[in-house]
Amino acid sequence: MATKSHVTKAQWVGRIMAGLLGAFLLFDGLMKLIQPVPVLEATFHLGYDTSAVFGIGGLLIACTLTYLNPRTSFLGAILLTGYFGGALASHVRVSDGLLPESFVLAFGVLTWLSLYLRDPRVRAALGRDRA
Numbered sequence: 582m583a584t585k586s587h588v589t590k591a592q593w594v595g596r597i598m599a600g601l602l603g604a605f606l607l608f609d610g611l612m613k614l615i616q617p618v619p620v621l622e623a624t625f626h627l628g629y630d631t632s633a634v635f636g637i638g639g640l641l642i643a644c645t646l647t648y649l650n651p652r653t654s655f656l657g658a659i660l661l662t663g664y665f666g667g668a669l670a671s672h673v674r675v676s677d678g679l680l681p682e683s684f685v686l687a688f689g690v691l692t693w694l695s696l697y698l699r700d701p702r703v704r705a706a707l708g709r710d711r712a
Contacts, residue, residue, distance in 0.1 A: 595698025599649065602691050606645040606661075613638025627671040640664065648692065655703065658696045665689040 612620050613634050621631045629637075644664055648657025669685045697703050 591698045592701075595695045595700070598691060598695035599654075599699060602688065602695060603645055603649045606641060606688075610638045610640075610642035610645060613641065627675055629671075648696075651700075654696055654700060658692050661692050662689055665692070 613624075616631075616634055621634060624634050624637070625631055641664060644657060644660040646657075647653045648661055650657065665685050665688055669682060669689075672681045672685060697707075
């Protein structure tokens with residue numbers, strides 16, 4: 582006998598946050614695949630060869646899709662955390678200032694906050710909810 586699952590307001594907020602975050606990250610990844618000049622210049626500014634842009638974009642899209650899939654969202658959050666760590670290190674290395682660094686940190690926080698809100702298993706693992 583199947584039971585009807587109850588979706589809370591917090592889960593809806595988490596889903597909306599994840600959707601907006603995912604849309605932005607997929608767009609960013611797509612731009613890296615298309616490679617317009619501003620994307621190539623920004624990547625070069627961070628110290629990477631422009632030949633790496635396509636691979637970085639593909640990696641970002643793969644990590645984001647893993648995150649957006651409910652069955653693999655925890656793994657996706659871990660992968661995106663690694664991606665954001667690399668982005669943060671790149672901005673710190675070239676002394677881009679607090680704005681880009683804060684932006685990357687905010688994306689990391691949003692990744693985990695939206696997962697926490699939408700996945701009762703994550704809340705249960707932290708002792709905040711029953712799975």
